Amino acid sequence: MSYTPEYFWKNFRLGTEIQISGAFIYNALYFFDQMEHFCNDEEIFEFLYNTSVGLERLEKIAVILLEHEAAINQDDFEKSLITHSHLDLLNRIKEKKEINLGKIHNKFIQLLSNFYKSMRYNRYNLSSVYEPNKDAHEFINLIQEGLNIEIKTDMIFATANDENIKKFIGKLVGKIVTQIYQVVKEESRNLNLYTYETAFNSKAYKIFMCEEFTFQKENLFKKEILIHLLNNKEESGFIEFIKSIEPIPLDMGDVHEYVKYLLKPHKNIQMLDELESIYEDDFDKERMEIVEVIGKDNVSFESEDEDFYT
Numbered sequence: 001m002s003y004t005p006e007y008f009w010k011n012f013r014l015g016t017e018i019q020i021s022g023a024f025i026y027n028a029l030y031f032f033d034q035m036e037h038f039c040n041d042e043e044i045f046e047f048l049y050n051t052s053v054g055l056e057r058l059e060k061i062a063v064i065l066l067e068h069e070a071a072i073n074q075d076d077f078e079k080s081l082i083t084h085s086h087l088d089l090l091n092r093i094k095e096k097k098e099i100n101l102g103k104i105h106n107k108f109i110q111l112l113s114n115f116y117k118s119m120r121y122n123r124y125n126l127s128s129v130y131e132p133n134k135d136a137h138e139f140i141n142l143i144q145e146g147l148n149i150e151i152k153t154d155m156i157f158a159t160a161n162d163e164n165i166k167k168f169i170g171k172l173v174g175k176i177v178t179q180i181y182q183v184v185k186e187e188s189r190n191l192n193l194y195t196y197e198t199a200f201n202s203k204a205y206k207i208f209m210c211e212e213f214t215f216q217k218e219n220l221f222k223k224e225i226l227i228h229l230l231n232n233k234e235e236s237g238f239i240e241f242i243k244s245i246e247p248i249p250l251d252m253g254d255v256h257e258y259v260k261y262l263l264k265p266h267k268n269i270q271m272l273d274e275l276e277s278i279y280e281d282d283f284d285k286e287r288m289e290i291v292e293v294i295g296k297d298n299v300s301f302e303s304e305d306e307d308f309y310t
Contacts, residue, residue, distance in 0.1 A: 006068075007193070010065065010068075014061050015194065015197065017057055017060075017061050018184070018195060018198060018204060018208070019203075019204045020054075020057060021055075021058040021061065021204070022054070022198060022202070022203055022204020022205070022207040023204055024057065025051060025055065025173065026206060026207050027203070028049075028173070029047075029215065030215060031047050031050065032047045032166065033214065033215040033219075034267065035047070036160065037155075037161055038153050038158065038159060038161065039153050039154075039158050041135070044135060044139050045120070045136075047139075048111075048115045048120075048139060049116075051173060052086070052116040055112060055176065056084060056086055058180050058181065059089035059090060059093065060089060062093050062097075062180050062183045062184050063081065063089055063092050063093060065184060065187035065191065065195065066093060066096045066097065066183070084113065084116045084117045085117070086109045087106075087109055087113055093180065093183060099183075100179070101179070104142070105176055107142060107145075108142060111139065114138075115138075119134045140153070143165060143168065147165065147168055166214050167214060170214040174211065174213035184196050196208070219263065222262070222263060236301070238302075245291060246287070248278045250278075251274065257271060258271065
């Protein structure tokens with residue numbers, strides 16, 4: 001099948017952009033989920049950066065599908081897309097489609113615009129030493145206003161990034177993203193395009209198709225898997241394979257610390273020191289190769305000779 005350049009652009013190139021946009025938004029929310037408090041400005045930066053990029057790319061997809069037509073000056077149109085103003089892009093969408101957002105949503109979008117255009121560069125300026133980090137300061141103020149709470153950033157008395165705050169941010173991002181994605185979906189169908197489709201099991205699928213904007217479900221399922229594995233009496237090829245491996249001598253007084261590492265490895269990176277120490281004292285290359293099989297694709301632990309194969 002042959003496609004016109006315009007069709008290929010809007011269907012395939014912008015389809016890739018949908019995946020990219022969803023991945024950035026997913027990453028932003030994942031980084032926020034991993035935050036334990038609001039003391040580390042770099043963690044807030046990660047969230048704001050990924051959200052601003054993901055939302056901007058999603059807005060531009062919607063603008064192209066809404067505004068572009070054959071008679072348009074292509075160069076001028078493409079130049080109009082070279083912007084980091086989330087509000088300007090949103091206004092272009094709202095000229096043709098109804099978008100219902102509240103005061104807090106518009107304030108958040110303005111924060112993302114300010115962050116991406118200027119705030120993210122503030123720390124490169126000498127004058128930044130005389131004032132709080134603007135990006136973190138304004139983001140924290142937004143949460144305080146939205147939830148009517150006080151967020152303390154003193155490490156000793158730091159306010160926890162609890163489920164209530166995570167749900168607030170999830171709803172905040174979700175209401176904006178789902179409405180703009182709906183515009184993309186509707187316009188794609190009007191133009192007989194499949195731009196809105198996302199790959200199953202992708203980051204974008206969770207964001208756009210499942211419309212899930214927290215990681216509460218994933219975190220809960222990890223814990224349920226752990227409980228099941230430790231309490232399940234049934235045998236399987238995989239369980240037998242695991243039991244056949246001699247465990248390394250971990251300090252079982254720190255069992256919960258190991259679980260915390262599984263859930264948030266970068267927050268508990270010091271746990272790797274124990275692994276390195278054990279491997280230095282008694283490294284077994286053959287055993288390590290066997291251990292590395294666990295979790296790999298295209299591996300079966302169920303076979304006639306009760307051994308695994310690839």
